[in-house]
Amino acid sequence: MVESFKFSRVPQIIFGPGKLKELPSVIRKYGSSVLIITGARSFESTARGKGLFRELESKQFAIHRARIQNEPSPADIDKITGNYLKKNIDVVVAIGGGSVMDTGKAVSAMILSGEGVKDYLEGVGTKVHSGIKLPFIAVPTTSGTGSETTNNAVISEIGEKGFKKSLRHDNFIPDYAIVDPELTLSCDPEITAASGMDAFSQLLESYLSDKASIFTDSLAVEGLRCISMCLLKAYKDGNYIEARTGMAYAAMVSGITLSNAGLGVVHGFASALGGYTEIPHGIVCGTLMGSANRKNVDVLCKEHKIKNALIKYGIAGKMFIDNKGKSDEYYARAFADHIEELITILKLPRLGDFGIKTEHADKIVDSTSLKNNPVSLSRADLLEIILNRI
Numbered sequence: 001m002v003e004s005f006k007f008s009r010v011p012q013i014i015f016g017p018g019k020l021k022e023l024p025s026v027i028r029k030y031g032s033s034v035l036i037i038t039g040a041r042s043f044e045s046t047a048r049g050k051g052l053f054r055e056l057e058s059k060q061f062a063i064h065r066a067r068i069q070n071e072p073s074p075a076d077i078d079k080i081t082g083n084y085l086k087k088n089i090d091v092v093v094a095i096g097g098g099s100v101m102d103t104g105k106a107v108s109a110m111i112l113s114g115e116g117v118k119d120y121l122e123g124v125g126t127k128v129h130s131g132i133k134l135p136f137i138a139v140p141t142t143s144g145t146g147s148e149t150t151n152n153a154v155i156s157e158i159g160e161k162g163f164k165k166s167l168r169h170d171n172f173i174p175d176y177a178i179v180d181p182e183l184t185l186s187c188d189p190e191i192t193a194a195s196g197m198d199a200f201s202q203l204l205e206s207y208l209s210d211k212a213s214i215f216t217d218s219l220a221v222e223g224l225r226c227i228s229m230c231l232l233k234a235y236k237d238g239n240y241i242e243a244r245t246g247m248a249y250a251a252m253v254s255g256i257t258l259s260n261a262g263l264g265v266v267h268g269f270a271s272a273l274g275g276y277t278e279i280p281h282g283i284v285c286g287t288l289m290g291s292a293n294r295k296n297v298d299v300l301c302k303e304h305k306i307k308n309a310l311i312k313y314g315i316a317g318k319m320f321i322d323n324k325g326k327s328d329e330y331y332a333r334a335f336a337d338h339i340e341e342l343i344t345i346l347k348l349p350r351l352g353d354f355g356i357k358t359e360h361a362d363k364i365v366d367s368t369s370l371k372n373n374p375v376s377l378s379r380a381d382l383l384e385i386i387l388n389r390i
C-alpha cells in the first residue's frame with residue numbers, strides 16, 4: 001500500500017572517488033568569482049586542496065576565501081557576509097565537514113542582502129526568508145551530517161540563552177553536491193566514529209519517523225545497510241576506500257531522508273545540548289543513540305498498538321545481527337544491544353567528559369523536543385536516557 005507523501009528536491013549530485021576534479025567545471029556554470037569556505041582541518045594544505053586551488057588559479061577564477069573553525073554562530077555568518085557583500089561573488093563553495101557546509105549554505109542565503117542571520121533562524125527570529133540566494137556547491141570532507149543534501153543550516157550560540165537552530169528554506173538545498181569519498185580518507189578515527197554515528201542516527205530516526213514515506217524508507221534502508229557494512233571498517237582502516245565510499249553514500253542519503261521525514265529524540269537532545277555547551281554534534285548523537293533506542297524499543301514492546309515502528313526496528317536490526325528466524329521484538333532488542341556495543345567499540349565519550357553534570361539533566365530535558373520520534377516518551381524516560389550517558 002503506497003500512502004501519500006511529499007518530497008522536496010535534491011541537489012544535482014556528483015558522487016564517487018576522484019569526483020572533486022569536476023568542481024572547476026561546475027563552478028564555471030555559475031561564473032568566475034567564487035567564495036570558497038573551508039574549515040579548521042585546512043583542506044587547502046592537503047595535496048588535493050593544493051591541486052584544486054592551483055587549477056582554479058590557472059583557469060583565471062577570482063578566488064575569495066573564508067574559514068570557519070567551529071560550529072557557526074550568527075556572528076560568524078554575519079562577518080563573512082559583511083566581508084563579501086559588495087564583491088560580486090557568483091557562487092559559494094563549501095569544502096569541509098557539516099559546520100563548513102552549514103556556513104556556506106547560510107552565507108549563500110544571506111550574502112545578497114547582508115542582513116543579520118539571527119532574525120531568520122527558526123524559533124529565534126521573526127523574519128521569513130524569501131529563498132533568494134547565491135548558487136551554492138557543497139563538497140563534504142566527512143561522512144556525517146548530510147548537510148550536502150539538506151535544506152537547513154544549523155547555527156549555534158553558546159551560553160545562558162544559547163541555542164542551536166536552523167536557517168531553513170527548500171531553496172537552500174545546495175545546487176550541487178560533489179561527494180568524493182577520497183576526501184574523507186584523512187579523517188581520523190574519532191571524527192570517523194562521531195560523524196558516522198550522526199549519519200547512522202539520522203538514517204535510523206528518519207526511517208522510524210512518523211513522517212516517513214515509502215520514498216524515504218527505500219533510501220533509508222539502503223543507507224542503513226551501508227552503515228552496517230562500512231562504519232566499523234572505515235573506523236578500523238581509514239584508507240579502505242570501499243568502506244569510505246559506503247559511509248559517504250550513507251551520510252549523503254541521511255540528509256535527504258532527514259529533510260523529508262524528520263528526526264527523533266536523539267536529535268531533540270542534540271538541539272537542546274547544542275546551545276548549552278560546545279559538544280560536537282556527532283558525539284551527542286552517537287553517545288545518546290544506545291540509551292535512546294533502548295528506551296524507544298522498551299516502550300514499543302509494552303505498547304503493542306504501535307506495531308509499525310517495532311517492525312521497522314526489526315528490519316533494521318536484521319541488517320546488523322546475524323541470527324535468523326527470530327521475532328521483530330528479538331531483533332529490535334538485539335539491535336539496541338548492538339548499538340550500545342558499537343558505542344563502546346568506537347570509544348564515544350560520555351556527556352560528562354564535556355562538563356555535563358547530573359544536575360544539568362532537568363534543564364536539558366526542559367528544552368528537548370521529541371521531534372518525529374515514533375513513540376511518546378515521558379519526562380522520566382528522557383531523564384533516564386540522558387542520565388545513562390552523563
Ligand SMILES: [Fe+2]
Nearest residue numbers: 145198202285
Ligand atoms: Fe545530526
